[in-house]
Amino acid sequence: MRLDFSNLRGDIFGGLTTTVVALPLAMAFGVASGVGPIPGLYGAIVVGFFAALFGGTPAQVSGPTGPMTAVMAVVVAEHAHDLSQAFAIVFLGGLFQVAFGFLKIGRFVSYTPFSVVSGFMSGIGVIIILIQTLPFFGIPIASGGPVGAIAEWSRIPENLNSDAVVIASISLAVMVFWPEKLRALAPPPLATLVIGTLLGVFLFDAAPIIANVPTGFPEFQAPFIPMADLPSVVQPALILALMGSIDSLLTSLVADSITHTRHNSDRELIGQGIGNMAAGLIGGLPGAGATMRTVVNVRAGGRTRLSGALHALILLALVLGLGPLAEHIPHAVLAGILLKVGWDIIDWDYLKRLPRTPRDKVVVMFVTLGLTVFVDLITAVAVGLIFASFVTAKWMETEELKGVTAVAIPEEDDDLSTAERNALRRYNGQILVIFLRGRFSYASARELIQRTNAASFGHKTIIYDMTEAAHVDTSAALAIEGFLNAAVENGVDCYVAGLSGTAAETLRALGALDEIPAGHLTATLLDAIAAAGEHLTPSDAPTARQKEQ
Numbered sequence: 001m002r003l004d005f006s007n008l009r010g011d012i013f014g015g016l017t018t019t020v021v022a023l024p025l026a027m028a029f030g031v032a033s034g035v036g037p038i039p040g041l042y043g044a045i046v047v048g049f050f051a052a053l054f055g056g057t058p059a060q061v062s063g064p065t066g067p068m069t070a071v072m073a074v075v076v077a078e079h080a081h082d083l084s085q086a087f088a089i090v091f092l093g094g095l096f097q098v099a100f101g102f103l104k105i106g107r108f109v110s111y112t113p114f115s116v117v118s119g120f121m122s123g124i125g126v127i128i129i130l131i132q133t134l135p136f137f138g139i140p141i142a143s144g145g146p147v148g149a150i151a152e153w154s155r156i157p158e159n160l161n162s163d164a165v166v167i168a169s170i171s172l173a174v175m176v177f178w179p180e181k182l183r184a185l186a187p188p189p190l191a192t193l194v195i196g197t198l199l200g201v202f203l204f205d206a207a208p209i210i211a212n213v214p215t216g217f218p219e220f221q222a223p224f225i226p227m228a229d230l231p232s233v234v235q236p237a238l239i240l241a242l243m244g245s246i247d248s249l250l251t252s253l254v255a256d257s258i259t260h261t262r263h264n265s266d267r268e269l270i271g272q273g274i275g276n277m278a279a280g281l282i283g284g285l286p287g288a289g290a291t292m293r294t295v296v297n298v299r300a301g302g303r304t305r306l307s308g309a310l311h312a313l314i315l316l317a318l319v320l321g322l323g324p325l326a327e328h329i330p331h332a333v334l335a336g337i338l339l340k341v342g343w344d345i346i347d348w349d350y351l352k353r354l355p356r357t358p359r360d361k362v363v364v365m366f367v368t369l370g371l372t373v374f375v376d377l378i379t380a381v382a383v384g385l386i387f388a389s390f391v392t393a394k395w396m397e398t399e400e401l402k403g404v405t406a407v408a409i410p411e412e413d414d415d416l417s418t419a420e421r422n423a424l425r426r427y428n429g430q431i432l433v434i435f436l437r438g439r440f441s442y443a444s445a446r447e448l449i450q451r452t453n454a455a456s457f458g459h460k461t462i463i464y465d466m467t468e469a470a471h472v473d474t475s476a477a478l479a480i481e482g483f484l485n486a487a488v489e490n491g492v493d494c495y496v497a498g499l500s501g502t503a504a505e506t507l508r509a510l511g512a513l514d515e516i517p518a519g520h521l522t523a524t525l526l527d528a529i530a531a532a533g534e535h536l537t538p539s540d541a542p543t544a545r546q547k548e549q
């Protein structure tokens with residue numbers, strides 16, 4: 001870890017500007033998670049500080065985010081009887097992230113299909129909106145997440161708090177319509193927080209407020225998890241780790257595109273993990289790389305890890321004396337802020353493209369979205385990845401089988417060389433050549449058997465030309481072994497030509513060519529035709545009857 005002071009002025013301005021954005025969001029996310037505003041700020045401080053120092057994206061600013069808050073809300077609801085266990089889960093999630101980094105898993109996160117990422121991000125946006133509908137009308141957040149919130153909608157007419165509705169409506173309007181010219185002076189979340197709080201204090205004082213906010217340094221919480229509870233703790237910790245990793249690395253890509261740099265994925269996971277471990281130790285909300293804060297930081301001039309660390313230290317200074325002021329903030333203000341945040345998290349750009357998006361990708365997206373909202377995030381991501389893998393496998397099968405062609409009587413427009421074409425014509429259809437070009441995997445293995453068996457029907461001499469076979473995985477290799485052995489058992493004279501590279505290594509390692517005589521494995525297609533021709537009668541040679549005459 002080495003601090004870079006070459007961009008000191010820009011980093012100071014970036015850190016100051018980002019703090020203004022982070023303050024109301026951290027408090028709002030803290031309340032939305034069920035742990036309160038100050039734990040939200042604690043999370044912004046420690047995750048922001050340690051992720052900046054040890055992470056792999058210098059300009060990134062970290063802290064509580066919508067996805068992490070949605071996961072934490074579920075954890076808090078399940079462990080409301082013992083919040084120390086909830087924060088132990090946060091610590092364990094951070095530990096998982098550090099392990100991901102050391103195992104160099106970071107680069108694999110980028111392989112997550114966009115339809116899955118879009119689905120769960122949009123699902124998280126919907127979750128935040130659904131949960132905040134009750135505070136918008138002055139009603140406490142219901143247990144049971146989005147499903148619990150929907151179940152409580154019937155209570156809204158009789159429990160509606162008109163003061164809260166007015167404050168929430170004005171807050172949402174400020175978030176949406178705050179003039180662009182004023183954003184440099186006060187970003188929408190801060191302006192909303194100030195205006196909404198003033199309305200609650202002086203005009204609409206019947207709206208529920210936060211109240212009872214502690215101040216000072218947080219207390220240390222040892223992460224103790226009884227062995228009997230370990231199975232129920234590992235799953236949510238893994239969800240936090242996965243969500244935090246995906247969220248952070250997606251933001252890292254955004255930072256890269258703006259700053260024209262390249263982040264270190266594995267180091268970023270280590271930094272985020274250390275930050276979340278620290279959050280778990282002091283009762284703070286878990287966090288991740290925050291897109292909005294990162295973009296604000298970069299546009300304000302922040303370029304190095306100093307800006308993220310500075311934003312955390314400024315937040316710490318504010319927290320030490322913020323309690324009395326935060327007590328008067330109405331829940332409706334935070335609901336207005338979060339409704340806009342949830343709306344922005346929904347992937348509207350992808351949704352606009354749905355009419356032009358392949359139907360299978362749309363299904364993956366909506367399955368992931370639905371499971372995110374109505375089941376849980378880990379199930380949503382797991383099922384989304386499985387569905388996406390099926391879609392990808394189908395595409396791979398189609399593309400890979402394009403490399404399977406068969407030739408018995410050559411045509412002028414085939415890919416054969418003149419010598420190969422003439423050699424085959426000499427045997428007038430007695431030799432079938434099946435070309436296996438490109439790569440073959442589990443996706444095409446089953447159909448590969450069907451395709452080659454159908455093509456080879458009725459022929460007694462077959463050459464499998466694998467000169468252009470770039471790669472063969474285990475499933476495809478076993479499929480190749482299957483149709484080769486079947487052909488041999490049926491009395492077909494089989495030859496394999498041009499096999500080399502990794503395809504040859506895989507087939508030989510698995511013993512897929514054991515039934516093929518050594519003399520039937522040739523370096524080129526011409527060699528194979530010549531070897532096969534030793535047992536055939538060329539069309540230009542006299543037949544037995546012609547010899548007798």
